[in-house]
Amino acid sequence: MNVDITGKQFELTEPIKAYVFQNLETLQKYGLDIISSRVVISADEKQGRKGFKVDLTLNLAKRGTVVISGKDKDLYAAIDDIANRASKVLRRESDKIKTHKNKDERKEQILDQANAPLEKIDADEIVPMELNSYKPLEIDEALNILKADENGQFLVFNDMDAKMRVIYKRKDGKFGLF
Structure with a gap:
């Protein structure tokens, strides 16, 4: 100075x-x-x-x-x-x-965090992941996959009409579908 x-x-x-x-x-x-x-x-x-x-x-x-x-x-x-x-x-x-950071600065920070090694990422941060939906699924198939995954809370998939759907476990033990 x-x-x-x-x-x-x-x-x-x-x-x-x-x-x-x-x-x-x-x-x-x-x-x-x-x-x-x-x-x-x-x-x-x-x-x-x-x-x-x-x-x-x-x-x-x-x-x-x-x-x-x-x-x-x-x-x-x-x-x-x-x-x-x-x-x-x-x-x-x-x-x-x-x-009150600029939006451009926020985008740069998000990109930097997404490219950072996993050890540096905190538990509260969102880690972007790619969706692995290679083939369309029937709703019954998606339900069976979600039931088989003990830790899974939801499953995002494409149905036979190429519409993206989400099937999820509800608190009452039933399943919901978006």
Whole structure:
């Protein structure tokens, strides 16, 4: 990340720069690929009150630019306020990426999981399988195949009219047909 710290009407010291760097490093934990950040600290004196104004600009890869401004009497409090607000914004952006992924990215993930070795697939994931229906079956034949398979709950097959059918075991011990 490229960091630029500027002081307007105010002399920046090394401890202030180090404090700003320290706060900006905490923003890296969201993994949003911050390209550059610019911090402008200016002394602000209006109506006899002294204070500091801090402007933070973050350029994010593929996400745009985030601009946050804040004022406070204490310089370190102003920097903390800006860092906290930037942290909230970046957390929201990170959550959007995690929960609202593009459909193309989801398709890529599904394809990657389908091609992954079986050891890596969790129990809750759906594993695509090919349907082995080489010849059409009579309904009685499909029923006998399902009865013969002790662990089978259903059987998908093509009937004699080339219509795809599903025969399944019901909870009451009978069989159903779609």
